[in-house]
Amino acid sequence: MRTAIIVAGGKGERLGRDGGKQLAHIGGEPVLSHTLRVFDACDLIDAIVVVTDPGRVAEYGSVAVAPVGSAKVVAVVPGGLSRSDSVRSGLSAAPGSTGVIVVHDGARPLVTPATIAGAIEMLERDDECAGVVVGHPSYDTLKQVDDLDVVVATPDRATIWSAQTPQVFRAQAVRDAYEQAAHTGWTGTDDASFVEHAGGMVRVFAGPRDNVKITVPEDLRVAEALLQAREGRAGMDSLRVGTGYDVHAFAEGRALVLGGVTIPYERGLAGHSDADVLVHALMDAIVGALREGDIGRLFPDTDPRYSGASSVGLLREVAALMRERGFRLVDADTVLVLEKPRIAPYREAMRAGIARALDVDVERVGVKATTTEGLGFAGRKEGVAAHAVALLERCRA
Structure with a gap:
């Protein structure tokens, strides 16, 4: 002793x-x-x-x-x-x-x-x-x-x-x-x-x-x-940073869902779930900060349970995982890369919906959009990309 x-x-x-x-x-x-x-x-x-x-x-x-x-x-x-x-x-x-x-x-x-x-x-x-x-x-x-x-x-x-x-x-x-x-x-x-x-x-x-x-x-x-x-x-030492990136091609006959908001447009995005590229990038950032790999490991596109799934619903599951691991979201920022449609009219609704899913104040969520000046697949209007960064903090006991 x-x-x-x-x-x-x-x-x-x-x-x-x-x-x-x-x-x-x-x-x-x-x-x-x-x-x-x-x-x-x-x-x-x-x-x-x-x-x-x-x-x-x-x-x-x-x-x-x-x-x-x-x-x-x-x-x-x-x-x-x-x-x-x-x-x-x-x-x-x-x-x-x-x-x-x-x-x-x-x-x-x-x-x-x-x-x-x-x-x-x-x-x-x-x-x-x-x-x-x-x-x-x-x-x-x-x-x-x-x-x-x-x-x-x-x-x-x-x-x-x-x-x-x-x-x-x-x-x-x-x-x-x-x-x-x-x-x-x-x-x-x-x-x-x-x-x-x-x-x-x-x-x-x-x-x-x-x-x-x-x-x-x-x-x-x-x-x-x-x-x-x-x-x-x-x-x-209690802070964690994660980055996320996702890309989806446009597809005929699908609704366009970005940031949890259905946006009137001639085409939607191809994908196993609702193909919400913005929420996917944000989930990937949070999962990365938790050192849990990526969302493909959590929600594989080979699993029929996620066929047509709401990405905002999956975001709620990621938020639950974050809390289970003892972390909370300090701040998140996202950017959509696309030529059309215009995102500005829907930006605040996206922020509010994402904040609700994460159970945080809307001021902790950023959403913005940019173009590529006609360059690349986004410039050719072939699809949409999204980037996200998330800052997490370990909760005090």
Whole structure:
């Protein structure tokens, strides 16, 4: 079992905020809640112990822990006077079957599941390793100074890393290290230093530099901006674009149906269904965005069920498939390529009918037409082509 100990016992005095940094809000919820959500989402974490300010256990539990609704949280316990005391409290509350301990600052809400999992995997791959520290190489030149602020040394930054959390340990190694320190009175500045002092080998795992810790007020603004940037990237990841194209030849004795509207004309379009070339192109765009192939796979022209079928009716089926796959239409635009008939008188009716079939506002549907200036099959009035583009967005749960 792998247990995460989220240390959230600090009073946040440097933040200058009543309630401390753990309950300060970014992205509409407490910092600690953001942190818990990440650990809950990490598949390699089995249990979570939250360590809080000893005088505010119930408050932290109700305000920041309970709203997350994580089944992994096995305990919310009081911390101690120092960070090391708080970690000891968390170790005592960890399930007895825990083999790996992951210690993390509750005030580092921008950690990612991938970073947590990467550090755990590094530890578990190396039998000689007692611990792994997430951090990054120092990019700044560091100065060692004395009590008078005089520089006494400039360490080689090539050998210096900035340590962050999470810090991952074999459970017995970190328990033994803290017990040894308690007996000797030794104290360190982070959990890895306890394990190092006890003789354990600790490695470093390169994590992202935006794994910032909330300490002073400006850190909240930085974290908020980084969170918004991440959500923006996630929003882009949820978008899908599809393009569609279809062409049908004119045929005698058939009605001309374009965009779901029957248009008075001397000829219609040849096809297995009603041959609505505009709706076919739009369906192909949506199906393409869903990565479902094309409409020929969904509605093969060898299937008698689709003989003479209404393309708008098939569009409703595509819309249902889109919703089943967890997407919604953001926007669609289409263009008909033909010399005649004129489309302008019927354009708004086409938009309205398509919008109804897709169950979206008509402003999300565009329809237009163009000619080829007499060039090609469309210019020779042999048939009609249509192009479409559709933008889909994954629906939020």
